[in-house]
Amino acid sequence: MPTLKINGQDVTVEKGTTIIRAAEQLGISIPHYCYHPGLSIAGNCRMCLVEVEKMPKPQISCHIQCQDGMVVQTESEKVKKLRQHVLEFLLVNHPLDCPVCDQAGECRLQDYYMEHGLYDSRVNENKVKKTAKAKPIGPTIMLDSERCILCSQCVRFTDEITKTGEFGIFNRGDHSEIGVGKELDNKYSGNVADICPVGALTDRDFRFKCRVWYLQKTESVCPGCARGCNITIEANLERPQHGSGERVMRLKPRFNDQVNDWWMCDEGRYGYKFIDHDRIHQPIMRIAGAVRQVEWDEIVDDFLKSFKKLKAKDEIAVLVSPQMTNEELYLAKRFFAKDLGIEQIYLVRNKLDGYQDDLLLRADKHPNRKGAEWIGFVEHDKQTNALLDKLGKQFKGLIIFGQDIVSLFPNRNVTDSLSNLELTAFIGSNYNLTSECVQYVFPAATYAEKNGTFTNFEDRVQRIRKAFPALGESKTESEILRIFADKLHFEWPYKTEEDVFNGLVRSVNLFQGLNYKKIGTGGIKIS
Amino acid sequence: MPGLRINMEKLISRFFDLQDADTLSLYRKEGGYAAAKRALDLKPAAIEEEVKRSNLRGLGGAGFGCGMKWSFVPRNTGKPIYLVVNADEGEPGTFKDKYIMTYVPHLLLEGIIIASWAVGIHKAYIYIRGEYELPYLKLKAAVDEAYQAGLLGKNILGSSFDLDVVIHRGAGAYICGEETGLLESLEGKKGFPRLKPPFPAVVGLFGCPTVINNVETLSYLPFIVKSGGDWFAKLGSEKNGGLRLFSVSGHVENPGVYELSMGVTLREIIYQHAGGIRDGKKLKAVVPGGLSAAILTPNEIDVKMDFDSLKAIGSMGGSAGVIVMDETASMVEALRITMQFFAHESCGQCTPCREGTGWIYRILNRIVRGKGRLEDLDHLIDIGNYLGGTTICALADGAQMTFLSYLKKFRGEFEQFIRKSHLKENYANT
Numbered sequence: 001m002p003t004l005k006i007n008g009q010d011v012t013v014e015k016g017t018t019i020i021r022a023a024e025q026l027g028i029s030i031p032h033y034c035y036h037p038g039l040s041i042a043g044n045c046r047m048c049l050v051e052v053e054k055m056p057k058p059q060i061s062c063h064i065q066c067q068d069g070m071v072v073q074t075e076s077e078k079v080k081k082l083r084q085h086v087l088e089f090l091l092v093n094h095p096l097d098c099p100v101c102d103q104a105g106e107c108r109l110q111d112y113y114m115e116h117g118l119y120d121s122r123v124n125e126n127k128v129k130k131t132a133k134a135k136p137i138g139p140t141i142m143l144d145s146e147r148c149i150l151c152s153q154c155v156r157f158t159d160e161i162t163k164t165g166e167f168g169i170f171n172r173g174d175h176s177e178i179g180v181g182k183e184l185d186n187k188y189s190g191n192v193a194d195i196c197p198v199g200a201l202t203d204r205d206f207r208f209k210c211r212v213w214y215l216q217k218t219e220s221v222c223p224g225c226a227r228g229c230n231i232t233i234e235a236n237l238e239r240p241q242h243g244s245g246e247r248v249m250r251l252k253p254r255f256n257d258q259v260n261d262w263w264m265c266d267e268g269r270y271g272y273k274f275i276d277h278d279r280i281h282q283p284i285m286r287i288a289g290a291v292r293q294v295e296w297d298e299i300v301d302d303f304l305k306s307f308k309k310l311k312a313k314d315e316i317a318v319l320v321s322p323q324m325t326n327e328e329l330y331l332a333k334r335f336f337a338k339d340l341g342i343e344q345i346y347l348v349r350n351k352l353d354g355y356q357d358d359l360l361l362r363a364d365k366h367p368n369r370k371g372a373e374w375i376g377f378v379e380h381d382k383q384t385n386a387l388l389d390k391l392g393k394q395f396k397g398l399i400i401f402g403q404d405i406v407s408l409f410p411n412r413n414v415t416d417s418l419s420n421l422e423l424t425a426f427i428g429s430n431y432n433l434t435s436e437c438v439q440y441v442f443p444a445a446t447y448a449e450k451n452g453t454f455t456n457f458e459d460r461v462q463r464i465r466k467a468f469p470a471l472g473e474s475k476t477e478s479e480i481l482r483i484f485a486d487k488l489h490f491e492w493p494y495k496t497e498e499d500v501f502n503g504l505v506r507s508v509n510l511f512q513g514l515n516y517k518k519i520g521t522g523g524i525k526i527s
Numbered sequence: 528m529p530g531l532r533i534n535m536e537k538l539i540s541r542f543f544d545l546q547d548a549d550t551l552s553l554y555r556k557e558g559g560y561a562a563a564k565r566a567l568d569l570k571p572a573a574i575e576e577e578v579k580r581s582n583l584r585g586l587g588g589a590g591f592g593c594g595m596k597w598s599f600v601p602r603n604t605g606k607p608i609y610l611v612v613n614a615d616e617g618e619p620g621t622f623k624d625k626y627i628m629t630y631v632p633h634l635l636l637e638g639i640i641i642a643s644w645a646v647g648i649h650k651a652y653i654y655i656r657g658e659y660e661l662p663y664l665k666l667k668a669a670v671d672e673a674y675q676a677g678l679l680g681k682n683i684l685g686s687s688f689d690l691d692v693v694i695h696r697g698a699g700a701y702i703c704g705e706e707t708g709l710l711e712s713l714e715g716k717k718g719f720p721r722l723k724p725p726f727p728a729v730v731g732l733f734g735c736p737t738v739i740n741n742v743e744t745l746s747y748l749p750f751i752v753k754s755g756g757d758w759f760a761k762l763g764s765e766k767n768g769g770l771r772l773f774s775v776s777g778h779v780e781n782p783g784v785y786e787l788s789m790g791v792t793l794r795e796i797i798y799q800h801a802g803g804i805r806d807g808k809k810l811k812a813v814v815p816g817g818l819s820a821a822i823l824t825p826n827e828i829d830v831k832m833d834f835d836s837l838k839a840i841g842s843m844g845g846s847a848g849v850i851v852m853d854e855t856a857s858m859v860e861a862l863r864i865t866m867q868f869f870a871h872e873s874c875g876q877c878t879p880c881r882e883g884t885g886w887i888y889r890i891l892n893r894i895v896r897g898k899g900r901l902e903d904l905d906h907l908i909d910i911g912n913y914l915g916g917t918t919i920c921a922l923a924d925g926a927q928m929t930f931l932s933y934l935k936k937f938r939g940e941f942e943q944f945i946r947k948s949h950l951k952e953n954y955a956n957t
Contacts, residue, residue, distance in 0.1 A: 046879055046917050057917070086878050089886070124893070125886065149878070172702075172875050173881055
């Protein structure tokens with residue numbers, strides 16, 4: 001374990017640690033472009049040069065490993081001057097197009113110029129012309145090669161992480177240009193826009209929707225599959241005129257070395273559209289052939305009245321889903337099983353299995369199957385089939401938590417079965433074929449509009465956080481269940497999602513000892 | 528002239544004057560492959576020791592001690608060790624390796640056998656500059672001949688030693704002469720020099736320990752094995768063993784390749800060997816060691832041409848490409864062309880080199896077009912100061928050294944050029 005001095009402070013690090021990492025431990029940030037902790041070291045940008053005593057030349061801190069007794073200066077006059085000149089070199093052929101560049105505001109050229117540059121331009125020569133100007137290089141990414149500083153992070157990402165090898169640097173010297181040898185169309189292509197430190201690779205989905213300084217960021221977890229990649233929901237709430245009134249502008253991966261490192265898949269990244277599109281805004285009742293948008297009081301009263309009319313508990317089935325949070329599943333269990341004595345509660349998927357690989361993507365496209373299992377819900381295809389068989393026979397009432405069972409079971413003529421039931425209710429956020437043929441439609445919130453926890457396939461409990469209020473009249477599933485419970489005078493002790501979670505912790509062993517604070521931003525793995 | 532010493536001994540270049548020295552029969556008739564035979568009877572460590580005593584330096588340009596370089600190679604990693612022969616002779620003003628490969632390719636092969644035996648190598652790659660068509664054909668023919676004669680392949684010269692030699696042709700990039708750029712290229716990748724450490728001696732070709740030696744360096748090994756390290760060391764100057772091939776070009780009466788002692792002076796090369804400046808003109812400037820070496824003025828040419836003496840006066844021995852310019856040469860234009868070369872050949876990895884060389888070239892272009900300003904010169908020096916010393920390989924260091932030397936030593940000419948061009952607004956003659 002070498003001990004070294006950086007800017008006069010002692011630090012002891014693991015053998016093999018690079019200077020830039022050691023400095024990080026002291027809270028000293030060394031500017032860099034080509035360095036990325038998740039990629040191999042290229043050492044080409046030369047921005048992270050530091051002075052190391054007894055070494056005649058300045059050294060790149062991303063590559064040089066700490067030695068015992070090393071004395072490093074990261075803020076000496078010489079280093080500052082070097083940085084300034086590296087920046088000047090980087091900008092020799094860089095266009096001055098910040099006002100029309102979508103990277104503005106999160107551009108490391110801008111940031112470092114303000115921190116380390118602040119010189120007057122001395123460039124009187126014409127810039128070298130690069131070929132690709134706003135050129136789509138795949139379904140997700142736009143390339144502006146004149147803005148590229150050739151840090152090669154995108155090349156290394158596609159070589160080392162996705163192993164798809166689309167990117168390369170073509171030509172030599174200041175005619176070097178980033179480019180693709182084949183279409184950039186892999187399952188993780190969006191990440192290259194994240195790691196690109198400048199405006200060369202921008203996200204076609206996000207480009208020009210919203211200036212980044214208007215974005216409000218909320219830490220959350222991707223609900224797209226069982227991995228539960230840590231993400232940030234970036235929303236535009238102040239300026240609805242941007243981006244046609246959508247709130248979510250983009251999702252970004254959030255570093256978690258236990259889950260997703262720095263990355264997320266495209267499926268998750270671009271899978272946010274349902275939050276602002278095709279949403280159910282208001283409760284809907286379809287009674288006696290009439291479809292009405294109604295207030296909450298009316299639908300709840302009417303629903304509970306029909307509910308009570310059903311003679312026996314075993315005439316009602318409830319479909320919960322692995323898309324629901326632990327809190328919601330727990331409340332559903334408490335309400336239907338414990339308080340009402342309904343035994344027919346089934347866990348039913350709401351998405352088909354999909355693509356899986358060794359990087360992040362899981363075939364199971366639900367974020368909380370593990371949590372559901374812990375709370376006592378396991379999905380069995382046999383049971384689901386038996387349930388569908390019994391619709392209209394044993395079962396006269398069906399309560400659905402979001403699943404589009406009409407589409408999921410296209411050969412089972414679910415539409416007709418539903419129309420034969422005495423009571424059908426749908427609690428969900430978005431319109432689908434199933435919500436179109438039930439009597440009671442309760443508009444629910446999306447994951448972006450609520451607090452709660454998911455348990456990923458590796459037994460990690462992670463928190464999602466409310467990024468903004470639920471759209472229109474919609475409410476979280478917890479709120480809806482609490483309204484039911486209130487109306488039935490069950491006197492639940494839960495005011496917030498955290499209260500529900502604490503209740504869950506008390507009643508389900510596997511969650512023992514957890515609380516929201518402990519779960520924190522990175523989640524906790526239950527061993 | 529007092530103190531002048533003409534070294535008449537010739538080793539490699541003796542073969543340049545012989546008819547058919549590129550054939551195996553003549554080469555053997557002249558004693559060829561005797562040294563290899565002898566080496567195979569010696570202990571590898573003994574050869575390494577002899578090479579260390581010879582003070583043989585890396586003649587590709589870096590001047591690193593050859594025996595020392597070999598000693599850095601770990602022998603017991605369980606991985607094969609490779610020999611990579613750097614025949615990508617790309618330094619402007621340098622054409623000595625071309626002579627060796629064209630006129631006496633077997634000498635190189637013999638050197639390869641000796642080095643391979645000494646280090647424990649069974650596979651050697653010769654990376655030859657793509658533009659070298661004739662040298663390639665001669666070398667190829669020599670390799671084929673050597674295989675047929677049992678000088679390469681299995682059980683070389685009746686010993687139990689196996690060695691294969693593969694020739695790989697480059698595709699035209701100067702940077703592929705940089706040893707790690709060369710390795711990348713040889714592995715089929717873009718010629719981007721590698722970050723060091725690790726050095727190629729430890730992690731080189733295909734991730735294995737690798738010796739990289741220049742053509743000329745290897746070609747001196749047979750002489751060292753034959754006559755001993757001490758003998759070779761005495762031919763040169765202190766710590767700079769033996770002779771080396773000086774490629775002399777430019778405004779001299781007799782340009783060509785001259786094999787001279789490391790201790791020869793630049794003055795001797797120009798006036799004694801190359802016949803002086805053409806047409807009796809005056810010397811203006813001379814590049815002593817390939818384009819990357821700092822340019823020297825007429826009052827600096829009494830320097831000895833070994834690595835250490837040239838380093839001491841702020842230039843370098845480099846590849847021993849001596850480019851002589853007489854009084855008719857325009858330093859402004861010479862520098863413009865020089866920087867055009869470096870801008871064109873920068874691999875583009877490191878920011879200062881990629882952007883700096885091109886930027887400097889474009890400023891010089893503007894100056895030559897008659898649009899220069901006096902303040903450009905200080906600006907150029909400032910850019911130049913940050914060009915080298917901060918990059919992965921030495922290309923930018925070389926560009927910086929030569930670039931700053933022009934501006935320092937011929938600043939008056941640059942100023943005059945700019946002032947005059949303002950009067951004429953046109954510079955048509957260069």
